[in-house]
Amino acid sequence: MQRTTIGVFDSGFGGLTVLRALLPLIPDAHYIYLGDTARLPYGAKSQATIARYAVESARFLAARGADLLVIACNTATALALPEITAAAPIPVIGVVQPGAQAAAQALTLLSEPLALGPEPYVLVLATAATVASHAYRSACAELGLHATEKACPLLVPLVEEGWIDHPVTRDVLRIYLTEALATCNPQAIILGCTHYPLLASEIADTLRNLHSTALIIDSAHATAQAVAAALNMTSQPTSTTATFECFATDSVEKFQRLGNLFLHQPLIDVQLLDLGG
């Protein structure tokens, strides 16, 4: 049987956390990762420009042989999923809807649903651009969840500086989460940026210190599960090792350095790709 080829697209490195979540679920696939690093961050750009960039990348991955495309970028999903889906000749899965769905499922599985009160409440941590789009609030509302979105603009630079288990990062998390918890009392917290899973353990510690018992929902894991479901991965994965191609539109050196941090394995063969400017 031919291997499934899964295309994974992000504006940069964060989508590697989605790739990392995919590997144990679908270990016998061929993966093509594209980080549009020359044009990141997408956050400051207009919706039309983001859609154009993302569609170019989606077409590249489909032409390269992808059977299914994962938009492992919250901003591109929040602002351009309809355009990408319309342009790509293959199935497309974004990160926002699986994240909201996973929160809804987790809350219904709680042993004491009455403890939720009348309004299941979710806090979404994300970049300023994703928050401004209110894509998570809409996706949560469709599932009957009330969502408050909190922009955490310093978390991506802190992760990219490598300050994961670091007192400054813990201070910043304490400040952001204290501000957010002053306005709501969530039962679940969605990590709405692909960089944030690297801070999951620090976020959990901070929540404990702030006496919150909210569940942490990782959109990257939720998306990987949605991909496995879409591919009907009902059988046990075989022991076959996944194979990779990796493309970046700029800064291959930085990609390899951060790739290790995000993917927990070296990215030795990153190819430079020119998609225009």
Next chain:
Amino acid sequence: MQRTTIGVFDSGFGGLTVLRALLPLIPDAHYIYLGDTARLPYGAKSQATIARYAVESARFLAARGADLLVIACNTATALALPEITAAAPIPVIGVVQPGAQAAAQALTLLSEPLALGPEPYVLVLATAATVASHAYRSACAELGLHATEKACPLLVPLVEEGWIDHPVTRDVLRIYLTEALATCNPQAIILGCTHYPLLASEIADTLRNLHSTALIIDSAHATAQAVAAALNMTSQPTSTTATFECFATDSVEKFQRLGNLFLHQPLIDVQLLDLGG
């Protein structure tokens, strides 16, 4: 006499600190500021792409009537000043050479030059891209100064978050400056990023706590003085109030909000400009 028109270009908002330094020195000019916010940050992009973007912006400002162009962006100056100078039909002044020159002048003006030791030593704080270009090290070497360059990638996000007089920012400065001072004992510290003047007072406090007596050299002020010198501003400025035009290639709202922080006066009439993308 016709007013001088000064074009000021930056990839974003930081160049507003150069504009702020220009106003008291040359208050009777007309200023055209262009922030290429749709394509920032330049740091992750290739030299050819940065040169193309900066040349497009320089041509726009010249066509708009600028008599002189200030490249108020360390990355664009470090990576593309020759291309901009060749393409622009007007005089061009960047931020790197004036910063190095000001450090050299300050060190020769010290009352006890012998205290400098045999090797005048300068520490340059800048973004990762500016450090990687070694533009400051080269400019300092031409003036007989030894320079160590320290990348401080978290400072721009902290300033843009508005965390100026903030304990987290003081912690980050303490960490960066402790690391830098472990490798050198500078007599002067150049603020090699246009965001950093907003942190000048916090940087001075941190240096005092670390028992450093290094002078702080602000490239923005040094550049403004170079512009005044180029325009032969030998007479006292008149009391005429400066006039402004302000263009941003994206996110006019963010520009107005941060403009207040950087310029210390509101930017009420920012125009959206499409330079392609």
